[in-house]
Amino acid sequence: MLRAPPQAPRASRRPPPPRCSPAAAGPPPPPPSAGGIRRLVLTPEGRAKLDARPDRDFYAFPRLVKHVDDGFLAALTDLYRDRLRPGWDVLDLMSSWVSHLPPELTLRRVVGHGLNAQELAKNPRLDYFFVKDLNKEQQLELETSSFDAVLCTVSVQYLQSPEKVFAEIFRVLKPGGVCIVSFSNRMFYEKAIGAWREGTAYSRVQLVTQYFQCVDGFTQPEVVRKLPSDAAGGKPASPLDAVMRLFGMAGSSDPFYAVISYRNFKPM
Numbered sequence: 521m522l523r524a525p526p527q528a529p530r531a532s533r534r535p536p537p538p539r540c541s542p543a544a545a546g547p548p549p550p551p552p553s554a555g556g557i558r559r560l561v562l563t564p565e566g567r568a569k570l571d572a573r574p575d576r577d578f579y580a581f582p583r584l585v586k587h588v589d590d591g592f593l594a595a596l597t598d599l600y601r602d603r604l605r606p607g608w609d610v611l612d613l614m615s616s617w618v619s620h621l622p623p624e625l626t627l628r629r630v631v632g633h634g635l636n637a638q639e640l641a642k643n644p645r646l647d648y649f650f651v652k653d654l655n656k657e658q659q660l661e662l663e664t665s666s667f668d669a670v671l672c673t674v675s676v677q678y679l680q681s682p683e684k685v686f687a688e689i690f691r692v693l694k695p696g697g698v699c700i701v702s703f704s705n706r707m708f709y710e711k712a713i714g715a716w717r718e719g720t721a722y723s724r725v726q727l728v729t730q731y732f733q734c735v736d737g738f739t740q741p742e743v744v745r746k747l748p749s750d751a752a753g754g755k756p757a758s759p760l761d762a763v764m765r766l767f768g769m770a771g772s773s774d775p776f777y778a779v780i781s782y783r784n785f786k787p788m
């Protein structure tokens with residue numbers, strides 16, 4: 521014999537719990553706001569530097585040197601040739617006396633940022649520059665949606681609050697604007713963050729990819745790699761390189777990595 525199911529208590533005045541059918545779920549939750557930080561990528565140890573003194577002290581004297589070899593720089597300039605367009609407004613973040621831009625590329629405005637005013641003053645591509653320690657404060661005094669491209673060359677490993685810096689990069693980019701972050705395996709070891717120092721080439725690419733992904737509204741990052749074996753098979757980077765190769769003395773070229781992402785056009 522079938523029994524009647526037990527009766528629910530009657531006196532409850534609470535509204536019934538929401539049902540799970542899509543029709544009853546109501547409107548979807550509001551999307552996270554574009555440019556917002558979704559999550560933190562680094563742990564406190566991952567952000568730590570061996571040399572905890574202020575970065576401005578470390579960069580107090582100008583270093584008018586190349587931080588990577590000619591093969592790397594040729595790959596970088598070629599990438600800029602491919603991705604940047606004449607007439608653009610460009611921000612060179614964490615810059616120095618050289619921006620590695622193709623000499624034939626005429627831009628509307630190039631703004632430079634770094635930690636050493638003497639280095640930046642020597643950079644012939646900059647129309648304007650400013651000095652700011654991004655490990656002290658991440659906000660950029662630059663207009664929202666005002667740049668077609670933001671570049672960051674061989675420097676991302678020094679950022680201790682990359683999530684906030686990448687949110688600022690997103691803010692200053694125009695919709696559709698591109699950010700190109702390039703790096704190799706060289707670094708000022710004591711000034712690089714723990715997550716970078718302890719990492720491998722693969723994990724560093726992953727780290728920069730996550731810096732983009734943690735900000736809502738960047739497109740899926742794209743990775744460009746040129747490893748020394750590719751470089752050896754390609755064009756010599758300089759006449760000296762060509763001569764060295766002739767005598768079988770070609771030094772191994774610095775590996776080239778770039779992670780590229782765009783500020784999405786779509787409303788988020």
Ligand SMILES: C[S@@+](CC[C@H](N)C(=O)[O-])C[C@H]1O[C@@H](n2cnc3c(N)ncnc32)[C@H](O)[C@@H]1O
Nearest residue numbers: 575587614615616634635653654655673675678
């Ligand atoms: C290895 S150099 C690279 C310079 C330049 N991008 C180039 O391609 O030659 C690293 C640069 O990172 C910048 N930098 C390092 N720590 C920084 C910080 N805390 N805030 C802002 N910039 C920083 C300095 O301006 C320094 O010139």
